[in-house]
Amino acid sequence: MGSAVVIIFYGSILFCLVGVVVRLIKFIKMPVHLKWEFYKGSSIYEQMEWWTKEQVNLWEKVKSTILDVLLLREYYHRNRPFWSVLYLFHLGIYLLILWHVWLFIASVAVEPETASTAGLIWGHTATALAFIGGLGILIKRITDSELKLYYPPLHYIKWVVMLFTLLEAFYAVQYYFDASMPALLKYVKTQVTFGDIEHKLHPPPATAIHVLLASIWLIYLPFSHIMRLFLRYYHYLVYDDVPNVKGGPMEHKIRKLLGLSVSWSAPHIQKGKTWGEVATEIPKELSKGAAGK
Amino acid sequence: MKRIKVSDISKNNEEQLLHIKEEELMQLPYIGEAENKGEPVKPLTEKQQAGFEHSLDGVSACTIPKPKDKEEEERFVRSFLEGLKKLISEKDNWTFLQQLLLSLDSCAKCQTCNDACSIYLGSGKQDIYRPTYRSEVLRRIVNKYIKKGGKIFAKLTGSDVDLNWATIARLAELAYRCTMCRRCAASCPLGCDNGLITHELRKLFSEEMGIAAKELHDLGTVQQLKVGASTGITPPAFKDIVQFMEEEIEEKTGKKIKIPVDKKGADILLIHNSGEYLSWLENPEAFAIIFEEAGISWTLSSELYGYEGTNYGVWYDDIQFSRVALKHIEIARKLNVKKIVVGECGHATKALVVIADRILVDDMNFPRESALPLLYDLVCNGKLKLDPTRNNFPVTLHDPCNMVRLMGIVEPQREVLRKICPDFREMEPHGVDNYCCGGGSGFAIMQSMNFPDWRSAVSGRMKMKQILEAFSDVISPEHKKYVCAPCSNCKGQIRELFNYYNVNEKYGIYYGGLVELIVNAMVDIEKPFIEWDWH
Numbered sequence: 169m170g171s172a173v174v175i176i177f178y179g180s181i182l183f184c185l186v187g188v189v190v191r192l193i194k195f196i197k198m199p200v201h202l203k204w205e206f207y208k209g210s211s212i213y214e215q216m217e218w219w220t221k222e223q224v225n226l227w228e229k230v231k232s233t234i235l236d237v238l239l240l241r242e243y244y245h246r247n248r249p250f251w252s253v254l255y256l257f258h259l260g261i262y263l264l265i266l267w268h269v270w271l272f273i274a275s276v277a278v279e280p281e282t283a284s285t286a287g288l289i290w291g292h293t294a295t296a297l298a299f300i301g302g303l304g305i306l307i308k309r310i311t312d313s314e315l316k317l318y319y320p321p322l323h324y325i326k327w328v329v330m331l332f333t334l335l336e337a338f339y340a341v342q343y344y345f346d347a348s349m350p351a352l353l354k355y356v357k358t359q360v361t362f363g364d365i366e367h368k369l370h371p372p373p374a375t376a377i378h379v380l381l382a383s384i385w386l387i388y389l390p391f392s393h394i395m396r397l398f399l400r401y402y403h404y405l406v407y408d409d410v411p412n413v414k415g416g417p418m419e420h421k422i423r424k425l426l427g428l429s430v431s432w433s434a435p436h437i438q439k440g441k442t443w444g445e446v447a448t449e450i451p452k453e454l455s456k457g458a459a460g461k
Numbered sequence: 462m463k464r465i466k467v468s469d470i471s472k473n474n475e476e477q478l479l480h481i482k483e484e485e486l487m488q489l490p491y492i493g494e495a496e497n498k499g500e501p502v503k504p505l506t507e508k509q510q511a512g513f514e515h516s517l518d519g520v521s522a523c524t525i526p527k528p529k530d531k532e533e534e535e536r537f538v539r540s541f542l543e544g545l546k547k548l549i550s551e552k553d554n555w556t557f558l559q560q561l562l563l564s565l566d567s568c569a570k571c572q573t574c575n576d577a578c579s580i581y582l583g584s585g586k587q588d589i590y591r592p593t594y595r596s597e598v599l600r601r602i603v604n605k606y607i608k609k610g611g612k613i614f615a616k617l618t619g620s621d622v623d624l625n626w627a628t629i630a631r632l633a634e635l636a637y638r639c640t641m642c643r644r645c646a647a648s649c650p651l652g653c654d655n656g657l658i659t660h661e662l663r664k665l666f667s668e669e670m671g672i673a674a675k676e677l678h679d680l681g682t683v684q685q686l687k688v689g690a691s692t693g694i695t696p697p698a699f700k701d702i703v704q705f706m707e708e709e710i711e712e713k714t715g716k717k718i719k720i721p722v723d724k725k726g727a728d729i730l731l732i733h734n735s736g737e738y739l740s741w742l743e744n745p746e747a748f749a750i751i752f753e754e755a756g757i758s759w760t761l762s763s764e765l766y767g768y769e770g771t772n773y774g775v776w777y778d779d780i781q782f783s784r785v786a787l788k789h790i791e792i793a794r795k796l797n798v799k800k801i802v803v804g805e806c807g808h809a810t811k812a813l814v815v816i817a818d819r820i821l822v823d824d825m826n827f828p829r830e831s832a833l834p835l836l837y838d839l840v841c842n843g844k845l846k847l848d849p850t851r852n853n854f855p856v857t858l859h860d861p862c863n864m865v866r867l868m869g870i871v872e873p874q875r876e877v878l879r880k881i882c883p884d885f886r887e888m889e890p891h892g893v894d895n896y897c898c899g900g901g902s903g904f905a906i907m908q909s910m911n912f913p914d915w916r917s918a919v920s921g922r923m924k925m926k927q928i929l930e931a932f933s934d935v936i937s938p939e940h941k942k943y944v945c946a947p948c949s950n951c952k953g954q955i956r957e958l959f960n961y962y963n964v965n966e967k968y969g970i971y972y973g974g975l976v977e978l979i980v981n982a983m984v985d986i987e988k989p990f991i992e993w994d995w996h
Contacts, residue, residue: 198562199555202779203818204657206647207893211869213814216834217800242650247573317466317588318570318597320619393651396567400652403563412818414826423822428552430780432668433543436683437780443555447783447820454686 173376174365180383187390195399200421205408212409224409233401238262253304260298267291275356283349291341299334302327326388333381336374344374465588467597470631471623478589478631479518481915485585487922490929491936492962501918503911513910514630518589520915522637522674522907523666525630534626537670541629544669545607548661553668556779560654561661565600568593568653574645579896580638583922590919592645592655595635598622599658633672636662637912640901640920641776642862647893659902663777673777677903681773682781686788690735690769691906699768702738703761706746713746714986720749723796724760730798731759731832732770732789732813734806734949736906740996741952747976747990748804751836754983755844760796767792770809771949775816776902786817790827800828802835805974807863807948808901815868831864833947833975837873840880840979847982849881851989854941856882856978857931859924859955860895861948869893874947874975881982888927896923898946900954916954917961925958928970938969941993947975956996965995 212218235241240258243251267290274283306327309315345351355375358364371379389395412418426444430437436454438446462485465478472478481502505515514525528534547553549562574592575581581590588594605611605620615621622628636659643656666672685691694702703720710718721727731752737744745761752759762768766788774782793801803810814829821827839845858878864870871892878885890896898905899921907916932942946952955972959965971993981990 195559195563198559199551200819201559202556202820203815204557204560204654205815206643206866207869207871208647209869209893210871213831213868213870214834214837214873216830216838217828218830218834219828240650242648243571243573246577246648246650247571250571250573313464314572315570317464318572318593318619320617322614322617322619323570393567393569396563396651399563400567403559403652412821412826414823418819419822419826422819425555426820426822428555431553432547432780433540434668434671436671436678437668446780447787450686450784454683 173371173379176383177359177379180386184386184389187387188395191390191395192398195402199425200418203409219411219413223411226405229405229408233405237397237401250308253301253308255301256297257301257305260294260296260301263290263294264298267294271353271356272360275353275360278353280350280353280357283353285349287349288341288347288352292338295334295338299331299338302331302334306331329381329384333378333385336377336381340374340378344372462585462587467594467601468621468623470589470598470635471625471628473623473625473627475516475627477516477519479587481518481520481584481587481919485587486918487583487585487926489922489926489962490933491968492925492929502914505910509910514634516627517631517634518638518915520912521634521910522912522915523633523672524675524909525633525672528626537626537629538624540670541665542606542624544665545603547669548665549603549607554661554664554779557657557661557664560657563652564596564654564657565603567651568596568600568649569651570597571650574649574653574655577644577648578639579642579644579899579923580640580920583899584919589635590638592639595632595639595662596653596655596658598628598632598635599662602628632662633666636666637674637902637904637907638920640862640897640899640904642897642901643867644862644894644897647866660776664779667778668780674903674907674909676907676909677773677777678781681771681903681906682778682785685766685769685771685773685785686781689765689767691771691773692735692739692769694735694738694768696763696765696768699735699738699763702742703763706742706749709742710746710750713988713990714750714980716750716753716986718749718753721760722763726797727760728758728799729760729802730767730793730796730800731761731802731804732767732809733761733804734771734809735769736771736949736953737804737806738768740956741949741974743977743990743992744805744949744974747974747980748832750980750983750986751839751845751976755839759802760798762792762796764792764795767796770803770806770813772809772812773903775808775812782812782816783820786813786820787825789813790817790821790825793827794824800830802830802832804832805947805949805976807861808950811863811867831868831870833864833870833873836975836979837876840877845979846984847881847979848984849883849982851982852882852978853884854943855884855886855932855935856943856945857886857888857928858891859888859898859928859944859946859948859951860891860893861946861951862895862897862901864948865895866893874945877975877979878945881978886931888931896927898924898948898951898954899958900950903950905950905953905957913957914961917958921954921958921961924955925962925964928955928964929968932968932970936968938967940969942968942970943978943991944970944972945975945978946972971995 212221215221240255309319427442429442430446431439483501513521515521578592584590601620601622605615639659641656641659646654646656681691688695707720733745772785774785810831904916946955964970977991
């Protein structure tokens, strides 16, 4: 049992890292798509000979992305009632992520006995925010007849597990570690430094359950909305508005893609030819030579 | 109102999922009982009902014939599944694969986008018209039938759509209940593009199963590639039209203009939607008057494909889209012009300037731009002598989605109107937040069975509301009012809307392009260029 917990804990971290990397590589390696953007305001196309003008500044895009992700601005503007609970949840999660980073660093960099109780307040506040927000989301999705049409049973199970994870984390810190920052930091230190294997092999239920629940979320992370959000902004930052310049890297990519063969079956498409050929060699029955006189 | 579940689409019977009723549609201001048709969408005749799929909402856009036997039904399902596999393969669908997978994967089902959809709102919030509805159907089909092990936990994961003839036929029709204005995509916090999913569905049906609205394919791109234009105008007919334009310009303005055709080495090749030559000749005439007045080096092309800017492929078929776009570039190269300028046509501009950007390599990568920045330059930098008092009537601006939200050309046309129309007023909302005219993605030209009724009663309803509200302070017919729509397809749709709701006669609202207003304000033309006759 104990060794299973250890394997699941470290295994899930490894799975999460590998999963994220594989998913990113898979996505990034997908072929560049046709230019298909939308705009929140004026663009370069408002200028004559736009191809000679400066493209949107990358820093502007990065700034906009950071603000979107941190404040969930789109939800704020488009769906204010939902934003309130969604933001509480996300704020709690952001604070929890930062708290864990701080715990990892502090556990090896700070003398545990000197740790301030502010860290405890930070963790509990973050957990409470995430819990209240998550509960709000769940209630909304259970009670709204419109939303109910779209969410499958698995979705509700996921949120119940999320709320249980948060509750259990609160229990572990407050009761198992007796709300003691030094005790918590010592425990984290053994995790970070791979120490005290004997203790890990015989974990108390409170930490074992927390490890199991955390592992579930680590395994889920590569498939979660967080990844989706990243992929959305990756596209926005990398492809949005990048023009195809003669002799440039985009043209190089496109030339390769035009060499892929096509297998669509409709009668107006020459199955088996390359994309470039199909686009330039119009079948006789479609061309003027055969039917257009 | 009856709730329609996502899985209802797979009810394998002929029962309509939705019956459109007048009392459930969004309310319109000023439109009274007389204008309401009682039954907003005429039912299909018994013969049509017996022959064609209509079980989505009683409307047939694609004229899909009903299957003759079980074997045909099964072939239909197999063909759809084959197409679906190709749709998510790099080889066959590199053009939009990344965007498609992201959109299939990223929906949080929060339904935020629904309130952005003019069709959903216009219909009185009917479930099947949600931007999320058709996407969710496709998502559930992919999860269940394409992903490994999809059927095992189908109930738990909500993958409850069964594949049968009715599901697929309804889905094909549903792909023609979205104008692809992508207002929903712009409002999605996670970047899920339901408009793109519509596009991809149409592509699957066209490129694999040979199913498309006939006005887009047979009478659209196929006709364009055969005779030169989707309107059927041939090169000799085009030359006659140009001659007629010269005569009419002289008659209207006293100006003797020789319209340049096939002039090699000109700075600009101007391409219009050929619908302008048939329905709104005053638009290309106004362009000619402005360009000649400003001393621009320009030309039209009378070559096959050179006088037709439309590219309906952009709405349903990447292959047809690419073929047409490449033809446009070839013409420009042959004439050795410096750049292509696309006239007042939203989809033609977006297709050639933006989307085609990533199919053009080497010398085919040719400079292309919209006419709107050039018109801004001519008007706002004093290159034309204009008297705004000649446009002393209420004017509002319709923002064509393709040029505004989907290209970010927001200000040039507004600046022009501010300069030459003293009573210019905005619709609400406007700019990148505009609502589609309801004729986008080919709807404006689609005439199948009772589809035109649906287009006016449902998809154009929001635009009708916006127009009436923009003129609410001058609504009586003695005030002549002008809706400026710098896009051929939008004009076509607005014409249909005004006919359907009898708006021109009852409220004195007229519509037209931007260049007509510019010429109307030119000081050296005696008679008003805008004649206010309904056409």
